[in-house]
Amino acid sequence: MHPPTIAMREPTYFVLAALLAGPLHGYAIIKRAEEISNGRVRLATGTLYTALDRLTAAGHVELVSELVVGGRVRRSYGLTDAGSAALRAEALRMSEAARLVTEAPSEPRASRLRRKPRTA
């Protein structure tokens, strides 16, 4: 009938956010995500590499370099314009959702119990 809720999940959001200051390779993304989230988001490797594949297919990130270090390929990923836009849209969505709760009256739940003292 209508498009689903499609909110980005937290690990995906932080993969993109980690790339805001410039391209990074996989392991560096894990470290950067942990850093900018104050230790909250610790990406599992299974999450990271599947997310990178998915985000590449979606055009949100792109492979910017492949250099061989110690016989292994080290791939660096960067945000695309679409990825940057998606990240900012998600940030806007979250700040609006958060505002619904943070700007709500301070004792809203108990109001049904304590309201209308003049009718007592």
Added chain:
Amino acid sequence: MHPPTIAMREPTYFVLAALLAGPLHGYAIIKRAEEISNGRVRLATGTLYTALDRLTAAGHVELVSELVVGGRVRRSYGLTDAGSAALRAEALRMSEAARLVTEAPSEPRASRLRRKPRTA
């Protein structure tokens, strides 16, 4: 090794947020979530009722009344103190995550291409 990211998903968040102003029954939660999200969050019934079961088991919502209307039970759910706390914690998490992106420098991605004009 360490606790996972455990972020609340958007539909779950809005089920709780819909109850901020007081208890509601299932269908009213769907309508209220759509209202406070400006039409963004349209909860599928499959999502709503399984979420209510899950949130009840977690102690985040509780059954506050059961009245029979037209031969059918209408159940109203309200936020518990734990649910209210979880909702506010989630709002804080989202506003902090959003701030990471909204307060980031405006052209961060392109900086690797356009930086250091004096070296040219």
Added chain:
DNA sequence: GACAATGTATCGTCGATCTACATATCGTTC
């Protein structure tokens, strides 16, 4: 009589994440 809105509920599926595993190099410490 058809249809939309109100209302609760279950089922099967999908997709993102998670745990666990596999593999390899580098630098440090004992």
Added chain:
DNA sequence: GAACGATATGTAGATCGACGATACATTGTC
């Protein structure tokens, strides 16, 4: 030189929340 932690990439299987579809029943409107 063995052991270990950090660095580094990747896959397989399981879990879990969300989703679409479906079912059923009432009330009100056209």
